[in-house]
Amino acid sequence: MLYLIPLFLILLIPIIADIWVKYNYRKYLKVDNAQGITGSEVAQMILKKNGIENVRVNQASGFLSDNYSHGSGNKTVNLSEGVYSAKSVASVAIAAHECGHALQDRDGYGFMRMRSSLVPVVMFANKLSYVLVILGAIFPVFGFGWLGVLIISATLLFELVTLPVEFNASKRALQELEALEIVSDAEMSGVRSMLRSAALTYVAAVAASAIQLLRLLMVLKRRR
Ligand SMILES: [Zn+2]
Known part of the structure; x- marks a missing residue:
């Protein structure tokens, strides 16, 4: 039975993190910010304040599908329906976070560039894992085990590089919101709590992959 524990952890850690972030999101989605500003307005304000004119703010479909895209010369902050036009504390937090990525892009932030260059590697590893x-x-x-180790290692590396990118985007988001003075101190603590729980999902991904890697290494060691 003991050998099942890592398997449970690999499955459970990301699920718990996902539930936690969605719980927090729903909680702060119900709390309107006092200024009544929408996610898209916050994004526009942050971009304008920083003199970024080549990034558009779009509405994206889907739940929590917010992202910053900078592929093929088209730079966009994409905000989901619940963020784009909502006037909540959650929408402010998420919009500011995505703008944090736009700021990283402008500054040529090292970890972001490293992450982008790892994307094709992870996509290849993903395809390879199906073949495997x-x-x-x-x-x-x-025995295809060592190929599995290589695939999980590539994924883990990508997830590790994602951590500073995500933490830094949230840090920038908080700085921007503080400078703009559009959220009250009480709302700011909600924003912080939102961003912290979002960061947790990335930590959870790292933890799950690390356990998966250790588990595979132990299995391979036992086989020999
Ligand atoms: Zn992010």
């Missing part, structure tokens, strides 16, 4: 599962099922006699 199929090959493993067809040829169970061959």
Whole structure:
């Protein structure tokens, strides 16, 4: 039974983090900010304040699908429906966070560039993992374990580099909101709590991958 514990952790840690961030999001989505400003207005204000004119603010479909995109010369802050036009503490926090990524992009923030260059590696590793599962099922006699170690390591590296990118975007978001003086002190603590729980999901991903890697390494060691 003991050997099942890592498996449970790998599955449970990200699920718990996901529940926690959604719980916090729903909580602060119900709290309107006193100024009555929407997520898209906050984003426009932050971009304008920093003289960023080449980034558009778009409405995206989906739940919590907010992101900053800078591919193929098209730079956009994409805010989900619940953020773009909502006047909540949650929408302010998320909009400011995505603008934090726009600021990183402008500054050529090292970890962001490193993360972008790792994207194709992780996509390849992902595809390879599917092939590996199929090959493993067809040829169970061959050990594909070390290839698995390589794939999980690539994913883990990507998730590790994502951490400073996400933490830094939230730090910038808080600085921008403080400078703009559009949220009260009480609302600011809500913003902080929102951003902290969002950061937790990235930490959870790292923890899950690290346990997965350790588990595989232990299995391989036992086989030898
Ligand atoms: Zn982010």
